[in-house]
Amino acid sequence: MRVPTGTRPGRGSLRLPLQALIALTCFLIVAGALRSRLPWPESSGFRAKLEYFVEHKDEFDVLFFGSSRVLCGVAPREFDEELAEHGLEVRSFNLALGGMEAFETDYLLRRVLDLEPAALRWVVIEYTSWDPVGGWTAIESTNLRRIAWHTSSGTRDAVEAILVARVPFTTKLTELGRQARFLGLWVSNVGQAFPALDHARGVSRLPPRTNPLFGDDIPGLQGWHPMFNESYGRRAWSKRVKNLLNAGVRSQGEKVDLRDFPTGVLERQVERVRSRGMGLLYLGLSFDESLRAQALLERGTLPELFAYTSPLEHPELYRYEQRADVNHMNPDGARALSRVMAKDFARLLEEKGW
Amino acid sequence: MIFTELRFFLFFALVFGVHWALRGNGLRKSWLLLCSYVFYGVWRWEFLGLILLSTVIDYFVGRMIVRERPPGGKRAWLVLSLVGNLGVLGLFKYFDFFIASGVELLGAVGIETTADRLELVLPVGISFYTFQTLSYTIDIYRGNLQPIRSFRDFALFVAFFPQLVAGPIVRATQFLPQLSTKRIFASINFKSHATLFLFGYVKKACIADNFASVVDRVFSEPESFGPAGLWLGVLLYSVQIYCDFSGYSDMAIAVAGMLGYALPLNFDFPYLASNITEFWRRWHISLSTWFRDYLYIPLGGNKLGPILTYRNLLVVFLLCGLWHGASWRFVVWGLIHGFFLVLERALGWRARGVLGTLYTVFVATVAWVFFRAPDFAVAMTYVRGLFGIGSGTEVLDPVIWGVLVGFILVHIAMSSRVIERNLERVRPLAYSVMYGVAWALVAPWVSIDYQPFIYFQF
Numbered sequence: 001m002r003v004p005t006g007t008r009p010g011r012g013s014l015r016l017p018l019q020a021l022i023a024l025t026c027f028l029i030v031a032g033a034l035r036s037r038l039p040w041p042e043s044s045g046f047r048a049k050l051e052y053f054v055e056h057k058d059e060f061d062v063l064f065f066g067s068s069r070v071l072c073g074v075a076p077r078e079f080d081e082e083l084a085e086h087g088l089e090v091r092s093f094n095l096a097l098g099g100m101e102a103f104e105t106d107y108l109l110r111r112v113l114d115l116e117p118a119a120l121r122w123v124v125i126e127y128t129s130w131d132p133v134g135g136w137t138a139i140e141s142t143n144l145r146r147i148a149w150h151t152s153s154g155t156r157d158a159v160e161a162i163l164v165a166r167v168p169f170t171t172k173l174t175e176l177g178r179q180a181r182f183l184g185l186w187v188s189n190v191g192q193a194f195p196a197l198d199h200a201r202g203v204s205r206l207p208p209r210t211n212p213l214f215g216d217d218i219p220g221l222q223g224w225h226p227m228f229n230e231s232y233g234r235r236a237w238s239k240r241v242k243n244l245l246n247a248g249v250r251s252q253g254e255k256v257d258l259r260d261f262p263t264g265v266l267e268r269q270v271e272r273v274r275s276r277g278m279g280l281l282y283l284g285l286s287f288d289e290s291l292r293a294q295a296l297l298e299r300g301t302l303p304e305l306f307a308y309t310s311p312l313e314h315p316e317l318y319r320y321e322q323r324a325d326v327n328h329m330n331p332d333g334a335r336a337l338s339r340v341m342a343k344d345f346a347r348l349l350e351e352k353g354w
Numbered sequence: 355m356i357f358t359e360l361r362f363f364l365f366f367a368l369v370f371g372v373h374w375a376l377r378g379n380g381l382r383k384s385w386l387l388l389c390s391y392v393f394y395g396v397w398r399w400e401f402l403g404l405i406l407l408s409t410v411i412d413y414f415v416g417r418m419i420v421r422e423r424p425p426g427g428k429r430a431w432l433v434l435s436l437v438g439n440l441g442v443l444g445l446f447k448y449f450d451f452f453i454a455s456g457v458e459l460l461g462a463v464g465i466e467t468t469a470d471r472l473e474l475v476l477p478v479g480i481s482f483y484t485f486q487t488l489s490y491t492i493d494i495y496r497g498n499l500q501p502i503r504s505f506r507d508f509a510l511f512v513a514f515f516p517q518l519v520a521g522p523i524v525r526a527t528q529f530l531p532q533l534s535t536k537r538i539f540a541s542i543n544f545k546s547h548a549t550l551f552l553f554g555y556v557k558k559a560c561i562a563d564n565f566a567s568v569v570d571r572v573f574s575e576p577e578s579f580g581p582a583g584l585w586l587g588v589l590l591y592s593v594q595i596y597c598d599f600s601g602y603s604d605m606a607i608a609v610a611g612m613l614g615y616a617l618p619l620n621f622d623f624p625y626l627a628s629n630i631t632e633f634w635r636r637w638h639i640s641l642s643t644w645f646r647d648y649l650y651i652p653l654g655g656n657k658l659g660p661i662l663t664y665r666n667l668l669v670v671f672l673l674c675g676l677w678h679g680a681s682w683r684f685v686v687w688g689l690i691h692g693f694f695l696v697l698e699r700a701l702g703w704r705a706r707g708v709l710g711t712l713y714t715v716f717v718a719t720v721a722w723v724f725f726r727a728p729d730f731a732v733a734m735t736y737v738r739g740l741f742g743i744g745s746g747t748e749v750l751d752p753v754i755w756g757v758l759v760g761f762i763l764v765h766i767a768m769s770s771r772v773i774e775r776n777l778e779r780v781r782p783l784a785y786s787v788m789y790g791v792a793w794a795l796v797a798p799w800v801s802i803d804y805q806p807f808i809y810f811q812f
Contacts, residue, residue, distance in 0.1 A: 026790030
């Protein structure tokens with residue numbers, strides 16, 4: 001294309017900003033309309049799981065959200081059976097996904113609540129780091145899952161967390177720039193055309209290992225999938241458990257500083273669930289986050305917390321035979337954890353009179 | 355920072371707003387110079403020193419050349435400019451190549467030796483701004499240009515951010531006169547520039563970047579593919595490199611234009627040329643005319659008889675190949691083009707029409723194999739495979755052929771200038787609406803992984 005070299009008669013200098021504003025408005029309207037028709041991100045089985053849930057959304061009373069710790073550690077059928085033994089009829093679903101951190105979990109929670117699942121009474125969320133600077137959110141890689149949670153509210157939450165984070169000013173600026181970029185990618189639907197075409201054509205780009213995500217019997221497994229089955233040395237595991245015990249002893253009475261925690265973000269999440277009349281429970285499965293989670297519970301920010309991070313308190317969950325690796329349960333471990341959790345859950349319901 | 359990144363949009367909005375808000379021409383130029391250094395410094399601020407070095411050398415050389423009376427003195431200053439600029443370029447771009455080639459050559463004659471490589475990072479855009487500043491001193495030496503008084507203006511000529519890192523290579527005679535007069539906001543055709551930027555963006559981010567993954571796959575294992583797959587792979591690369599580079603040029607021209615500065619046309623539908631000679635009048639025009647004016651003509655051009663003309667053509671295209679990269683692959687690529695230029699001249703043959711276009715595309719496409727392949731061995735495997743001398747059988751998704759045909763049809767339609775002819779008729783309000791909608795429809799096709807422009811490496 002050649003640009004005409006001739007000049008045009010003078011126009012008011014306000015006309016250009018006005019035209020730019022009109023163009024921007026049209027861009028946002030059309031981009032928003034397109035976005036509402038986009039499929040869920042496919043990576044890590046996100047879409048497969050969500051589409052299954054959307055189809056069956058009114059069947060579940062309890063939903064589990066979280067990372068691969070929950071994905072591998074919670075077996076809904078075991079959880080439901082244990083509760084049934086306590087006289088409670090529930091049907092739960094494991095909505096956790098590998099690599100899902102707090103901001104993405106919050107996004108998923110919003111989307112799920114917007115679907116207004118008719119039977120949903122309890123939401124169980126793994127407590128993971130809300131640190132947008134040092135956590136998974138700070139990883140450079142750009143993918144559609146990461147972009148998906150950078151909605152205006154998701155980005156606002158991340159910005160809030162960055163502003164209170166105890167990091168150098170330049171790091172804050174870099175991170176704020178990163179969030180702005182992701183917001184821009186979300187607003188403009190960058191990279192969405194080909195996945196949408198694939199979705200329309202029924203083509204999957206997932207590696208065969210994770211496709212299908214749930215194995216052969218989706219309703220039976222209810223979202224639970226044994227991700228790992230790799231070996232981890234027994235001696236190494238014993239050492240790890242010993243270290244956890246020592247660390248637990250050392251941390252007793254330790255004061256946790258919550259000034260760099262984005263309290264408002266968490267409070268909004270709690271309010272979002274409560275305002276719909278649902279119960280909310282947090283799960284502590286990571287030792288690294290256990291102190292902070294405990295402090296937030298004591299301060300009243302977290303309504304309820306089931307922490308399974310201490311080998312001293314839950315030795316039955318720290319047996320070598322139950323682990324797939326350091327962070328994940330194998331199917332035996334998942335059954336054990338789910339049973340323990342269900343017992344605690346039944347006790348909580350009784351205590352609260354729910 | 356590259357033109358397709360979100361941060362560039364924010365950067366440019368700031369540059370644009372402040373530029374036109376400032377009243378004085380001097381202030382505007384100072385602002386643009388500052389922004390140009392920031393634009394470059396975001397990549398690697400350390401290499402700003404090289405731009406400044408080149409700027410200082412050529413600014414003073416330009417002034418000294420006109421002061422000198424005897425031709426020998428003028429020539430000495432010119433030599434200083436050539437040595438300074440080409441020395442820096444040679445050190446960063448060619449030192450390792452010549453060392454490695456020298457070691458190989460000595461090894462071939464039985465003298466085993468080793469030499470340490472510098473492995474320096476190639477400063478982005480060094481080939482572009484080096485040629486640009488050289489044009490300044492050579493034009494002054496030839497008496498075609500008076501040296502500029504203002505150091506700031508000269509620095510802006512060297513570092514003007516829209517064309518700093520990947521051209522077009524702007525001659526001092528084209529750019530410096532624009533700096534002496536104040537840019538008038540009302541005289542700018544924003545509609546054309548905005549459209550040109552969008553077209554450039556689509557070429558780069560939607561076409562070139564999306565073709566890249568298919569091209570990378572084919573070139574990473576050409577032995578697996580049958581002739582159809584290999585032809586499709588290299589045809590896609592032909593489109594990729596054209597869209598990548600001409601897309602950058604379009605955006606550069608548009609960005610400069612919105613700031614009130616005109617940059618020269620760099621591409622003019624080269625694949626629709628009827629022969630290779632014409633191809634080089636349409637492909638990377640600012641480079642081919644630079645070589646014509648500062649190398650081919652000084653070598654004697656076509657005035658010294660056919661043999662020396664052929665020599666001149668081959669020398670120019672050998673150096674043109676080397677300009678693109680320090681590798682024998684680029685030399686071969688340049689020589690293929692040089693060979694066909696010589697052939698066309700020797701036979702007096704000028705293909706015409708569709709047949710000529712097919713011939714041009716065929717030659718240019720096969721030559722691209724040497725440009726794109728990671729090494730010479732892969733290039734040869736690829737070329738053999740193209741002509742059926744290979745064992746691979748893999749094919750690409752037939753849909754890609756459809757995409758390629760679609761691109762060709764759009765390309766031919768665009769060459770009729772249908773958009774330029776109709777653009778002025780569109781009312782401002784309708785244009786704003788269409789422009790916003792167009793961006794919303796384009797953005798989803800952009801790859802989320804930003805790919806740097808291919809010509810940045812040159």
